[in-house]
Amino acid sequence: MKPIATRHASNTMDMTKGPIFLNIIKFTVPLIITGTLQLLYNAADIIVVGKYGSDNALAAVSSTGALINLIVNVFMGLSIGSSVLVAQSFGAGKHKDVSEAVHTSIAIALISGVIVGVFGFFATRTMLEWMSSPEDVIDLSALYVKIFFLGSPANMLYNFGASILRAVGDTKRPLYFLMFSGVINVIMNLIFVIGFGLDVAGVALATIISQFVSAALIFICLLRSDGPIKLYIKKIKIHWKKLGKILAVGLPAGIQGSVFSISNVIIQSSINGFGVPAIMGGNGAAANIEGFIYNAMNSVYQAAITFTGQNFGAKEYKRIRLVAFECVGIVFGVGFGLGVIAKLLEPQLLGLYTNKPEEIAYGMVRMNIICLTYFTCGMMDVMVGMLRGIGRSLIPTIDSILCVCGFRIVWIFTYFAAYKATGAAAEDCLRILYISYPISWVMAFLVHLFCFIVFFAIAKKRGEREMEMGEAAG
Numbered sequence: 001m002k003p004i005a006t007r008h009a010s011n012t013m014d015m016t017k018g019p020i021f022l023n024i025i026k027f028t029v030p031l032i033i034t035g036t037l038q039l040l041y042n043a044a045d046i047i048v049v050g051k052y053g054s055d056n057a058l059a060a061v062s063s064t065g066a067l068i069n070l071i072v073n074v075f076m077g078l079s080i081g082s083s084v085l086v087a088q089s090f091g092a093g094k095h096k097d098v099s100e101a102v103h104t105s106i107a108i109a110l111i112s113g114v115i116v117g118v119f120g121f122f123a124t125r126t127m128l129e130w131m132s133s134p135e136d137v138i139d140l141s142a143l144y145v146k147i148f149f150l151g152s153p154a155n156m157l158y159n160f161g162a163s164i165l166r167a168v169g170d171t172k173r174p175l176y177f178l179m180f181s182g183v184i185n186v187i188m189n190l191i192f193v194i195g196f197g198l199d200v201a202g203v204a205l206a207t208i209i210s211q212f213v214s215a216a217l218i219f220i221c222l223l224r225s226d227g228p229i230k231l232y233i234k235k236i237k238i239h240w241k242k243l244g245k246i247l248a249v250g251l252p253a254g255i256q257g258s259v260f261s262i263s264n265v266i267i268q269s270s271i272n273g274f275g276v277p278a279i280m281g282g283n284g285a286a287a288n289i290e291g292f293i294y295n296a297m298n299s300v301y302q303a304a305i306t307f308t309g310q311n312f313g314a315k316e317y318k319r320i321r322l323v324a325f326e327c328v329g330i331v332f333g334v335g336f337g338l339g340v341i342a343k344l345l346e347p348q349l350l351g352l353y354t355n356k357p358e359e360i361a362y363g364m365v366r367m368n369i370i371c372l373t374y375f376t377c378g379m380m381d382v383m384v385g386m387l388r389g390i391g392r393s394l395i396p397t398i399d400s401i402l403c404v405c406g407f408r409i410v411w412i413f414t415y416f417a418a419y420k421a422t423g424a425a426a427e428d429c430l431r432i433l434y435i436s437y438p439i440s441w442v443m444a445f446l447v448h449l450f451c452f453i454v455f456f457a458i459a460k461k462r463g464e465r466e467m468e469m470g471e472a473a474g
Contacts, residue, residue, distance in 0.1 A: 045207065059134075
């Protein structure tokens with residue numbers, strides 16, 4: 001049963017029909033722009049404190065990303081579960097199931113936002129100490145993260161709401177909302193930091209104000225939507241069967257994201273362990289630049305999840321194979337192309353974030369390794385998206401824990417530790433640390449690809465058997 005076409009569904013996309021390549025491009029371009037704008041607004045935080053803040057403000061803000069992601073990612077993974085459930089139900093034309101999934105998702109967003117906010121606010125200082133954050137940076141870092149987590153309910157609401165819209169092919173309205181809230185973020189940054197001298201606290205306040213604006217916009221959008229994704233405030237509640245399906249996909253995704261963050265926290269701790277703020281600042285600036293490449297590749301990952309989910313719900317198995325082929329090709333082109341551009345312009349790009357030559361030099365050490373290999377991370381993520389789109393979320397989580405996180409942790413405590421103990425220069429030690437990234441991406445991609453081939457074949461046989469039984473019964 002295919003989705004029912006309606007006159008109010010102009011913002012949705014039926015991914016079970018039409019040219020796959022063109023529809024993927026149509027779907028991903030607004031996502032890429034959305035993510036790029038989001039990163040630009042985040043970069044504004046780094047740039048403003050790097051150029052106008054106190055001496056250690058850049059290190060304080062840029063070194064908190066791994067910790068924030070560690071706490072947030074478990075619940076953000078649930079938004080992936082929501083997206084898959086909505087996409088599969090929409091693809092199958094089960095609009096009642098779509099509606100229940102939407103209201104359950106919003107309830108989860110509100111509850112998880114409060115939980116993340118409270119935990120993050122009170123656990124921040126302790127976790128920064130575990131990460132070996134230097135004494136001259138930790139107070140500013142703790143202040144930034146505590147204020148950031150006050151905006152967690154809004155952050156969760158926006159991301160869950162955006163995942164619902166993406167599941168039915170609407171990637172434009174989240175873009176418009178982010179453009180508006182992002183402009184507010186930049187303006188508030190300049191006012192709070194330059195005008196009022198609030199330093200780290202200023203960029204954190206600007207961030208949460210913009211998050212509440214974007215959350216309000218997406219909430220109103222769902223309230224005013226037509227069709228199965230329309231939100232009714234009185235109907236916001238947990239539908240337990242839908243929660244179970246969301247958890248089945250989203251919880252492994254969240255655990256994977258958090259385990260990824262644990263490995264990144266360990267890497268950040270290794271960077272902090274040098275005790276040099278310039279290394280922390282340079283690493284943070286480089287990671288921020290790489291985020292633009294990752295954002296573009298992640299948009300293809302989102303397309304892989306959604307296109308696979310809708311076609312899986314509609315039992316269009318031939319199209320799923322084409323989705324896999326097209327997404328891997330697109331993410332390779334995007335990742336490699338942007339990586340080359342970033343590599344060629346690395347000193348200029350890093351110079352946007354900091355005026356300090358030593359921070360630029362340390363940032364280039366990271367970019368020299370990551371930029372030309374980052375496309376392998378995108379290919380890895382696409383295969384994860386394909387597996388999650390067919391409802392197999394636990395498999396890529398296990399694969400990633402072993403091939404990515406486990407490998408990096410072993411690498412850090414063995415080869416990297418031994419190399420650092422030789423007294424080698426900091427630049428050489430950092431190269432040894434960063435090389436663990438591309439090695440882990442390639443390993444994980446190969447394992448994910450094998451698992452997709454196997455489990456897609458199983459799902460296809462099961463689906464075809466169910467169709468035959470349905471036809472026989474009819």
